[in-house]
Amino acid sequence: MGDSRAQQLLYEQFANRMFRVCFRYLKEEWEAEEALIKGFLKVFQHLSQFEYRGEISLEAWIKRIMVNESLMFLRKKHPYHLITETQADSMESDLAPDSDLHAEEIYALILQLPTGYRTVFNLYVIEGYSHQEIASQLNISENTSKSQLSKAKAALRHLLTKHGITHEN
Amino acid sequence: MKTEDWEEIFREKINDQDTPPPQTRWNKARSWEQLKAQIPTAKITQPEADRPLWLYYAAASVALLLLFTFAFTVYIRQQEQEISQLNAALLQAKTRNSAMLFAAKNDKANHTSTKSNSQSVPIDTQKPPLPLKQAKHHFLVKEYPTLLRKDFTQPIESTKEITIETNQSDRPIALPSIDTKQKNALPSNEVALKAFLTQAAGNSNRTETSVTLTFPGKEAVLEENTLAEETSKLRKKRLFRMLANGRNTDTTPEKPAEWIGVLPFMSAKTNK
Numbered sequence: 001m002g003d004s005r006a007q008q009l010l011y012e013q014f015a016n017r018m019f020r021v022c023f024r025y026l027k028e029e030w031e032a033e034e035a036l037i038k039g040f041l042k043v044f045q046h047l048s049q050f051e052y053r054g055e056i057s058l059e060a061w062i063k064r065i066m067v068n069e070s071l072m073f074l075r076k077k078h079p080y081h082l083i084t085e086t087q088a089d090s091m092e093s094d095l096a097p098d099s100d101l102h103a104e105e106i107y108a109l110i111l112q113l114p115t116g117y118r119t120v121f122n123l124y125v126i127e128g129y130s131h132q133e134i135a136s137q138l139n140i141s142e143n144t145s146k147s148q149l150s151k152a153k154a155a156l157r158h159l160l161t162k163h164g165i166t167h168e169n
Numbered sequence: 170m171k172t173e174d175w176e177e178i179f180r181e182k183i184n185d186q187d188t189p190p191p192q193t194r195w196n197k198a199r200s201w202e203q204l205k206a207q208i209p210t211a212k213i214t215q216p217e218a219d220r221p222l223w224l225y226y227a228a229a230s231v232a233l234l235l236l237f238t239f240a241f242t243v244y245i246r247q248q249e250q251e252i253s254q255l256n257a258a259l260l261q262a263k264t265r266n267s268a269m270l271f272a273a274k275n276d277k278a279n280h281t282s283t284k285s286n287s288q289s290v291p292i293d294t295q296k297p298p299l300p301l302k303q304a305k306h307h308f309l310v311k312e313y314p315t316l317l318r319k320d321f322t323q324p325i326e327s328t329k330e331i332t333i334e335t336n337q338s339d340r341p342i343a344l345p346s347i348d349t350k351q352k353n354a355l356p357s358n359e360v361a362l363k364a365f366l367t368q369a370a371g372n373s374n375r376t377e378t379s380v381t382l383t384f385p386g387k388e389a390v391l392e393e394n395t396l397a398e399e400t401s402k403l404r405k406k407r408l409f410r411m412l413a414n415g416r417n418t419d420t421t422p423e424k425p426a427e428w429i430g431v432l433p434f435m436s437a438k439t440n441k
Contacts, residue, residue: 012201015200036200041204041207106179128180
């Protein structure tokens with residue numbers, strides 16, 4: 001067993017950020033809390049395998065564990081292969097998000113996306129995964145991943161318009 | 170604004186937040202309590218490097234010890250088998266040597282008996298001894314109660330004919346006993362004793378076997394007795410068995426008694 005005090009300090013430092021990560025994927029509070037607890041258990045169990053590679057390496061390592069735990073919850077609930085592909089819309093020309101847009105507003109907008117769109121959007125835009133990694137994680141094709149991302153962006157643009165965020169044409 | 174820029178802004182703003190989402194009523198302390206309750210049951214995986222090195226050495230030593238024990242046991246068993254084979258070969262060689270000695274004695278006795286009036290023939294020249302395996306079987310396995318012999322304690326001066334009947338069909342023919350310690354019982358000169366031995370073989374058939382025993386005389390008996398006493402017990406048994414097998418190969422001779430002393434110099438002829 002590890003040092004209980006050290007475990008608590010680690011939890012106190014990263015719990016809020018990691019709960020936000022889990023909630024961003026799962027959208028259900030009890031599921032996010034469950035994923036958070038399981039994720040921290042794995043962190044404590046495999047802490048000896050962590051290799052320090054800089055100041056943010058520990059947070060990145062813990063975040064990756066939390067994302068994997070959240071995806072495990074999602075795999076049980078949502079069969080990704082049933083998501084149908086549609087033509088992707090480009091956000092380049094018509095969406096220009098205001099830099100003053102608050103983080104909580106962005107977070108809320110992301111939560112409004114459908115599960116499939118939200119998952120791919122989170123993995124690609126927020127976590128920085130490639131389409132190949134996303135396809136491997138979700139057991140879908142790369143084209144499906146790209147399609148889901150485009151649809152997510154389109155949906156997000158629609159939500160921004162709905163909330164009065166101006167577009168740049 | 171390019172898509173990459175737009176994504177970068179989203180990423181930074183989302184990751185910079187360090188507060189619980191306002192959409193939830195999540196309690197950080199409550200989650201910690203739940204997590205803390207599950208920590209003791211969670212199995213902590215120790216890194217391989219933390220495992221003590223002596224444990225590997227001990228396991229390897231035990232494995233080697235078991236391996237050597239097994240190999241040694243196999244080697245010992247092979248050696249035991251080889252020893253038993255060598256012992257058997259040694260026993261055969263000893264037996265063969267005894268038979269050769271007996272044959273030499275018989276030749277000597279036969280040479281003496283040709284000088285007498287009787288027409289005795291040494292047994293081993295009439296019928297060769299049994300193979301060792303068969304002889305050993307007869308000698309070791311079968312046991313018979315002592316058969317009463319006719320006693321010859323009176324002086325024998327000339328050729329005499331006696332009749333001895335055995336009751337069992339597989340009974341070894343009993344030879345007459347001659348007490349060599351009583352010097353009066355021995356003939357002064359060479360004399361032939363012809364014994365008719367009847368053996369029942371079923372209710373109707375009866376076989377009659379005669380054995381002619383030739384005694385070389387008192388002087389020769391006394392001289393040969395000295396040599397005979399020096400022979401080993403095993404050799405005496407072998408001689409007796411071969412003599413008995415010469416007369417009846419299907420039976421096992423009973424244990425030689427006092428008359429065994431005359432065997433080395435006695436020649437016999439079996440007539441059926």
